[in-house]
Amino acid sequence: DQQVKQNSPSLSVQEGRISILNCDYTNSMFDYFLWYKKYPAEGPTFLISISSIKDKNEDGRFTVFLNKSAKHLSLHIVPSQPGDSAVYFCAASGDSGGSNYKLTFGKGTLLTVNP
Amino acid sequence: GAGVSQSPSNKVTEKGKDVELRCDPISGHTALYWYRQSLGQGLEFLIYFQGNSAPDKSGLPSDRFSAERTGGSVSTLTIQRTQQEDSAVYLCASSPALASSYNEQFFGPGTRLTVL
Numbered sequence: 001d002q003q004v005k006q007n008s009p010s011l012s013v014q015e016g017r018i019s020i021l022n023c024d025y026t027n028s029m030f031d032y033f034l035w036y037k038k039y040p041a042e043g044p045t046f047l048i049s050i051s052s053i054k055d056k057n058e059d060g061r062f063t064v065f066l067n068k069s070a071k072h073l074s075l076h077i078v079p080s081q082p083g084d085s086a087v088y089f090c091a092a093s094g095d096s097g098g099s100n101y102k103l104t105f106g107k108g109t110l111l112t113v114n115p
Numbered sequence: 116g117a118g119v120s121q122s123p124s125n126k127v128t129e130k131g132k133d134v135e136l137r138c139d140p141i142s143g144h145t146a147l148y149w150y151r152q153s154l155g156q157g158l159e160f161l162i163y164f165q166g167n168s169a170p171d172k173s174g175l176p177s178d179r180f181s182a183e184r185t186g187g188s189v190s191t192l193t194i195q196r197t198q199q200e201d202s203a204v205y206l207c208a209s210s211p212a213l214a215s216s217y218n219e220q221f222f223g224p225g226t227r228l229t230v231l
Binding site: 002036043 | 119146148150155156157158159160163165171174206208210219220221222223224225
């Protein structure tokens, strides 16, 4: 069973507009969430994270929102730029009896930002 | 370079052969992780090393998989008697000492393994 779900395999937006990437999780023990960005032939790079005690975290053009009651988080990128085109992975940790090192990843969403 | 490095970048092998994948973590990082990403899937946790503690091997899919970390730095993931379902990108990550509950992991570029 997939504990972290990214139901949209792909998303296409125009440059300058907002990109919204969604992620749902099923395990209520998760207490820390991360977004990673991956370009082809490269490893994922950390983008932004949020603790379950918060509902929003902002870093420049990137904002992550967490809705614990809905077990849903989203990544907003505004304004979107062509260089943002990549696969975005949602990840969660905190479900392993206090061992927070294991990250459980979604399958990723391919974002394409068109000039 | 200052990042996590992995070798080889690509490996093609025949079913039944053994393979070794290498990971050099970021200098000073005490935690090291292996993941794999099969086609169309997310990253799947395999194994975790932290300092001199016993590794967490709970993610290894079978006893054909093993990993070691020598001298608290370089790690090798070994797959014996490879099967076609082992074909995936194997990713290594490292992070600083787990001083807090949360950590961001720094990933290498991965090794793409193809088992024919």
